[in-house]
Amino acid sequence: MADDNTKSKDEDFAIDDIELLKDSVHFGIITALPEELAAMEAMLENPRQIFMPGSGAGRHYCLGKIPSSNGSAHLVVLTLSKVGNNMAANRATLLLQHFPNVKSIIMVGIAGGIPNPTKVDEHVRLGDIVISDEKGVVQYDFDKETVDSVEHRHSPRPPSAELLEAVLYLEKDTIAGKRPWIKYIDHGLEKLSSRRPPEEEDILVSSDDPNIQIEHPADAERIKNEPRIFSGTIAAANKLLKNPVKRDYLRETFSVKAVEMESSGIADATWGRGIGYLSVRGICDYCDSKKGNIWQKYAAVIAAAYTKALLESMPSDEPTTKCTSGSMGIFNEMKSTLTSIDEKVSTLNTEPIKVSDAISSIYKRDLKNAENLLNQNKPEEAFDFLNRFKDDVWSNAPDDVKYEILRFMASAKLKLLQNYESGSLLIEAFQYNPNDEKAIYNRALGHLLRDEPEDAKSCVDKVLEKNPAHNNAYAILIHLSSDTEDLEDIILKIPKAERNTLEVAFAMGTVARKRNNFSKAKEWYKIAYDCDDNDSPDIKANLAESMLSELFSEYPVPHISIIEDEKREILEKIAEMLTEVWN
Incomplete structure (x- = not known):
């Protein structure tokens, strides 16, 4: 029989566990729709469902990790608010009560985009990403209306200075050709069994006549099948906007880039507690008669992917030590x-990584440098070094060198808690050494890290055919065991x-x-x-x-x-x- 303390990963954390974890959570993420929640959860490492003590709704969270720039990880909580500013404000307030050390809340999800075909640098299209800038969110239904005029009375709520700075640095990286969110978009689409809709589905019509289609302007800054990133004011109200005339009015009056229904509630709730916020939106429609669901899942994924890349670019807070x-x-x-x-699965780290003796001396010195960085626990430096080395030698390198480069890069990613990326590198490495027992094992580990149990099991079986005493392969079998299986039954499967x-x-x-x-x-x-x-x-x-x-x-x-x-x-x-x- 299993011990009474045994618990499935799908069960709640015990109250004591929550007490241990809640003070370490510094970022909250709120979504309004189930597809937004699923997309964001796909970006978290080691996601777990938890319920905070108490009664009533608003206690359910997903707790997970996002790697940080200083080699540690951000512990974040993710939750669902339902649609509307009131619901979002209520959910943000509860989150801040449950996790008192949260310093910023990020509202992540879909929105209507504000096209501007006459100004290409302001022309937001379907499949783009809009992040709230220093002007924050305009609550456009907070106004004084008379017979003759409408006076808008929204209060400015600037987003988190720390998050805005991180957005600027990501923009700088984009200029240098780095777009870290792209790999997370691919990961999210795979997890949600989705894809980017074809360009033919990005239809913009005239604000005056929906039967007249407007051509999108040529844009040299756009990369085919990738989102363009915009920072700007976001409009929010408790109304679903399908009026292109009102959309254009908001653009001309407030210079907004997106329209949605939650972020002014988030802005008010966080402002009242003296903490930061940010809104990250994937664009799924133009707030007109063509509004539909075709782009929604893709828009949810791209917003989630950018949010992960944003947090990943920031250092996590070091644990506080009290004297x-x-x-x-x-x-x-x-x-x-x-x-x-x-x-994480730590199998790669139970022994120091080592360059194969068979590697040509031409490449061995550089691989040795990477080996030393990894064994000195400097994974970021190691990965950057390996990336540069790969760019320099890849076109002429023999297969065994390509295998070693990718294997070392995988080890660096694993040390950085980037399990999915580590797994992808191990699977890619396999093609350069397909008959090697260790390469097959590493491929099994790669599938395990990517949460692909059937593929992992198939590779493990091949390893054990070659070597029935392969202990690391048995370790993967253990990790693949069902959550309901007794520990005693699991170990009986091992010789x-x-x-x-x-x-x-x-x-x-x-x-x-x-x-x-x-x-x-x-x-x-x-x-x-x-x-x-x-x-x-x-x-x-x-x-x-x-x-x-x-x-x-x-x-x-x-x-x-x-x-x-x-x-x-x-x-x-x-x-x-x-x-x-x-x-």
Whole structure:
């Protein structure tokens, strides 16, 4: 029988787990439609559904990670508000109550675009992205109306200065030819089984006569089948706009680039709490009689993809360490770092990465430099170096060198918590070494990282045909196990001779930890720790975390001062292990 602490990943977090995590969340993301929610959730790493304590609606969140520019990750919460400014404001208020350390909320989803065919640099088209600029959001239904005139009375609510700065730096990168959101668009479309609609579906008609089609102006800045990015004022109201005359009025009066129904509510709710906001919108219609659903899913994906790229370009906040004394101080310090320990599949990191001895000396020196950067835990530097090296040598490099470059790049991405990208690189690398046992295994790992279990299982079977004692392949089999399968049943699938190996034990520990079965996680991580000849920080950190989590389950935080001496010694041992990892 499974331990009572065993839990499916689809179940709620326990209240204690939420308490540990909620103070580490610094960004909230709100969507209004289910397709927007699905698109944004597809961008998160390790997404988990949680329910905050209390009663009534508004407690359901998706908690996940987005990699950050400093090699760590942002812990973000995602939720659904329903349509309208009132609902969005209410949802934002609840989110800020549930996660008091959130510093900005991003409203992500679809919107109507404001075309301007006479000014190509202001001509927003279907499939483009609009981000709110420093003027923020205009609530165009907040006005004073008399028989003779309409006086608009919206209050300016500038977005987050930090997020606006990040938008500007992404714009700078675009000038240099970097568009990091493109790969996330491809990922999101694949996840949602969708595609970009054909250009023939981007139909603009005259504001005066819907039977007259308007040609889009030639635009040298556009890249075929990619969104163009605009920053500008966004208009919002509690009305669904299908009036091109009113659309053009908003353009001429407020210079708006998009129209939607939620962001002024977000702006008001965040302004009242003294925190930031931003609106990121994918354009799905022109607010006219042609308004329909054809572009909606694509628009939701591109908004989500840009949001991920934006957050990924920003550093995450470092954990705060309080100078307190005694066991309570140690406890709080370790508690604040719990969420910094990666939940990724760490199979690639259980041993130092090494250049193959068979590589030609012409390329070996550069690959050795990348190897050193990776083993010094400098994945960003390693990836940038490898990217430049790849550009220089790719056209003439032999297949074994191409394989090594892609394998090293995958390792860098994995260390940066970019699992999907790491998996894609491993799968790409396979074509350059298709008969090699390790390459087949890496392909299996790639499919696992991309959440493609059937493909991963097929590759694992091929590895085990070649080598029935391949411990890493068994580790992947463990990760592929059903969430409802007992831990005891999972280990029985592994040959007895391989059960107490480092790779198998580490995988079992990770699966047990994901189910919140901390005693079993500790047991398996201890086996991996005893087998480890390389003093891997990943293994040590996960063992320490499982020990700490088990202790949390016995002693709620308010009563930590009453723990007995034996438990204090365990706490001190955990602190010692984590200090070694941090150093």
